[in-house]
Amino acid sequence: xxxxxxxxxxxxxxxxxxxxxxxxxxxxxxxxxxxxxxxxxxxxxxxxxxxxxxxxxxxxxxxxxxxxxxxxxxxxxxxxxxxxxxxxxxxxxxxxxxxxxxxxxxxxxxxxxxxxxxxxxxxxxxxxxxxxxxxxxxxxxxxxxxxxxxxxxxxxxxxxxxxxxxxxxxxxxxxxxxxxxxxxxxxxxxxxxxxxxxxxxxxxxxxxxxxxxxxxxxxxxxxxxxxxxxxxxxxxxxxxxxxxxxxxxxxxxxxxxxxxxxxxxxxxxxxxxxxxxxxxxxxxxxxxxxxxxxxxxxxxxxxxxxxxxxxxxxxxxxxxxxxxxxxxxxxxxxxxxxxxxxxxxxxxxxxxxxxxxxxxxxxxxxxxxxxxxxxxxxxxxxxxxxxxxxxxxxxxxxxxxx
Numbered sequence: 001x002x003x004x005x006x007x008x009x010x011x012x013x014x015x016x017x018x019x020x021x022x023x024x025x026x027x028x029x030x031x032x033x034x035x036x037x038x039x040x041x042x043x044x045x046x047x048x049x050x051x052x053x054x055x056x057x058x059x060x061x062x063x064x065x066x067x068x069x070x071x072x073x074x075x076x077x078x079x080x081x082x083x084x085x086x087x088x089x090x091x092x093x094x095x096x097x098x099x100x101x102x103x104x105x106x107x108x109x110x111x112x113x114x115x116x117x118x119x120x121x122x123x124x125x126x127x128x129x130x131x132x133x134x135x136x137x138x139x140x141x142x143x144x145x146x147x148x149x150x151x152x153x154x155x156x157x158x159x160x161x162x163x164x165x166x167x168x169x170x171x172x173x174x175x176x177x178x179x180x181x182x183x184x185x186x187x188x189x190x191x192x193x194x195x196x197x198x199x200x201x202x203x204x205x206x207x208x209x210x211x212x213x214x215x216x217x218x219x220x221x222x223x224x225x226x227x228x229x230x231x232x233x234x235x236x237x238x239x240x241x242x243x244x245x246x247x248x249x250x251x252x253x254x255x256x257x258x259x260x261x262x263x264x265x266x267x268x269x270x271x272x273x274x275x276x277x278x279x280x281x282x283x284x285x286x287x288x289x290x291x292x293x294x295x296x297x298x299x300x301x302x303x304x305x306x307x308x309x310x311x312x313x314x315x316x317x318x319x320x321x322x323x324x325x326x327x328x329x330x331x332x333x334x335x336x337x338x339x340x341x342x343x344x345x346x347x348x349x350x351x352x353x354x355x356x357x358x359x360x361x362x363x364x365x366x367x368x369x370x371x372x373x374x375x376x377x378x379x380x381x382x383x384x385x386x387x388x389x390x391x392x393x394x395x396x397x398x399x400x401x402x
Contacts, residue, residue, distance in 0.1 A: 005045040008037040073147035167364040178379040190215040207389040246299040269356035276349030
């Protein structure tokens with residue numbers, strides 16, 4: 001596929017320009033003629049600098065995909081042809097990777113691919129969950145309904161992600177500032193006090209000497225410590241690239257006090273929302289579990305879901321193997337069991353997701369309320385101890401003068 005820049009004239013004599021994706025210049029000409037446009041010039045589009053350097057481009061945002069999905073559903077429901085919807089929505093996008101993605105999707109659809117097949121070529125914008133639901137909507141002839149459900153799902157998933165991310169920004173920021181302040185005091189401020197104490201002479205109190213020793217260590221080793229921190233960061237990233245490393249770190253994350261409970265509730269809410277959306281859209285249970293596992297975001301949960309899928313393939317119910325994994329709370333398993341018995345599995349899963357999203361909100365608020373004073377106590381206490389250690393010799397000098 002290549003990108004072509006064209007100029008043409010419509011039947012009414014109006015001159016138009018645009019960009020399209022085609023296999024060849026002849027295919028591009030055929031596309032324009034199908035749109036009742038007489039080509040005047042077609043030439044390969046020159047690449048921009050950011051296309052040669054992908055890191056200069058901003059990544060596709062979830063919000064872009066949500067807005068596209070919502071608008072696309074409205075247009076399909078209004079009876080507009082698929083290609084025309086894609087043309088309109090692609091033209092509305094700002095220059096960037098998402099605009100090019102939609103242009104390529106439109107070209108693939110025009111060349112005979114189904115909408116889901118065209119989307120599947122761009123996994124960075126449209127994941128397997130998205131393409132599977134679209135394929136289900138195409139097969140059942142309810143693409144507008146599926147897209148509306150998909151937009152609702154993406155909006156709720158993004159809101160949940162933002163809630164957790166926003167809750168972690170404040171404590172992490174305070175922690176970073178606290179570390180920088182303490183390091184700056186130890187490297188820049190403490191040596192001034194040390195010189196002053198040296199001029200007076202005498203033996204320093206134990207706490208003061210300890211702080212000065214820590215200051216000496218930091219001044220001598222700050223570069224090595226920074227290098228070690230960078231090495232630890234990249235080492236952790238390499239560890240996360242291995243299955244064993246991911247399994248260990250994901251399991252450890254779920255066991256962290258307070259934070260682990262929030263992460264578990266987030267994972268249960270995502271699992272329930274995703275599975276419920278897929279089942280209500282007509283996706284088979286085994287296919288749905290496979291996709292839900294791959295989008296779980298935690299390898300411990302992913303393996304538990306895949307184990308459940310294998311048990312269902314052998315003829316078991318979904319609730320029984322879920323309970324055996326000991327990963328999902330008992331209430332979730334019981335509600336899923338009731339959903340299976342009543343034939344309202346998708347509705348029950350949506351209720352579970354609603355409940356756990358509310359639980360996440362409450363847990364995040366409680367965690368934030370608890371972390372804020374704790375961080376203040378740690379920061380204030382550390383700085384206070386350093387200051388007290390520095391003033392002890394001054395008090396001793398004052399006593400000697402008296």
